[in-house]
Amino acid sequence: AGLEGVGVVIATAKDVPPPPADDDTPSLPGMKVREDAVEVKDWVIALPDARRAPIGCWSSLCVCDAARLLKVPAGLLPLQHYACSRALCTAYRLLEDYGDLRPGDTIIQNAADLPVGQAVIQLCSMLRIRSINLVPDDDGFEHTKELLMQLGATHVLRDNSKLAEFLEALGSEMPRLALDSLGGDGGERLTIALRPGGSLVVHAMQSGQVPKLSPSLMMYQQVSLYGFNLAQWVGEHGREAYLQMLRTLAELVAADQLNIFTRTLKVADLDTASLAQALRSHRIKQDAKTFRERTVFLFGDEATATETYFELASTIHKLEAGEDAHHEQLLSRGANMPLQARSNLAVGEAAPPAMRASERWLDATAMLKEIALEQYIPQFEEEEMTSMQLLEDIVGRADGERELMEALKEMGIKKMGHRQTIIGAVVGKL
Secondary structure, eight states: OOSOOEEEOOOOOTTOOOOBSSTTSOOOTTOOBOTTOOOTTOEEEEOOOTTSOOOOOSSSOOOOOGGGEEEEOTTSSOHHHHHTHHHHHHHHHHHHHSTTOOTTOEEEESSTTSHHHHHHHHHHHHHTOEEEEEEEOSTTHHHHHHHHHHHTOSEEEEESSOHHHHHHHHTTOOOSEEEESSOHHHHHHHHHHOOTTOEEEEOOOTTSSOOOOOHHHHHTSOOEEEEOOHHHHHHHHOHHHHHHHHHHHHHHHHTTOOOOOEEEEEGGGOOHHHHHHHHHTTOSOOOTTOOOOEEEEEOOSHHHHHHHHHHHHHHHHHHHHTOHHHHHHHTTTOTTSOHHHHHSOOTTOOOOOOOOHHHHOSSHHHHHHHTTOGGGHHHHHHTTOOOHHHHHHHHTSTTHHHHHHHHHHHTTOOOHHHHHHHHHHHTTOO
């Protein structure tokens, strides 16, 4: 999982020619090589790609094709802005490419409290464009409104089905451009507010439904519908254009004109309470003291990331599955103890002997049930890999964890997080 993230290259493949300047042409001796070929210690972000699945940024270590990474200057953007760079770039392109906007024009958007919406508000403020911002109609509305007004929002309104109140609140400020992140009924409400000849741009569909446009809006009001996808834009314009856009945004960030509300959490210092709160921070329903902000997990150095990853992945899985009681049984050292501290006990405290996986579970079936991955039991039975002793023998070999990782992949376990959780259980990290 994970579309956005920033990392540091710790190793590159040996005896493999670097990618050529043209990604579609194989490397040959003497051929011109791309100047942005990645090397160890380079900072990189995931390059949006509409043709492939995400590389997965919710992980401590990631192995992927260098062509899917974009080398970026380490100090160009703050860490949290790099981690949310897709949102910033999406906002920039929406205002740059659609609506033919001029100072004094008005735009309207829904989900304005999310990162794209926050960036749109600030960019509009700089361009002297009025912004009408719709946010969830929940208990946190007043708090959300206050924060967005601080960013430069012109109006912040409740996003609900009360069309009469909605149109009355708009008054004469009919927008030229509408930015839809919800789809479905949410997008339809935006089209009603548009002036004749206006444009609706769908850049996400959280509802999973395409917004409905009435025939009269299209035929007589000449309202246009567009779809925007950042990965498609990068495919058409290239990685250098994407990097140049990041440089432009970096100038605004450096001038303190573009910010986003995020929380940065060090994985090594997490406890179950703060992790659960982080996982809920983006949910729609908020109260008067909370705000839908993006959480950035900071894994730290390679050793810390490797040590804490398996436990973090298991904890997230349990919390999202609602199995808090079972989770507490697994992490019986205390809910408020940092994740890393559960494996690194306090100085002077005797560390209990690690229990082997074969001592903890009778077979792989019992292990898979306890880590809530019982859907893979048939694959283990079919491949006759239910013996815990066999699994321990595999991971005990030189490069055994990678060998087991490949075996699990061949067994049809496609999600890397699930494979890592299984390996973590076998080696005793859960």
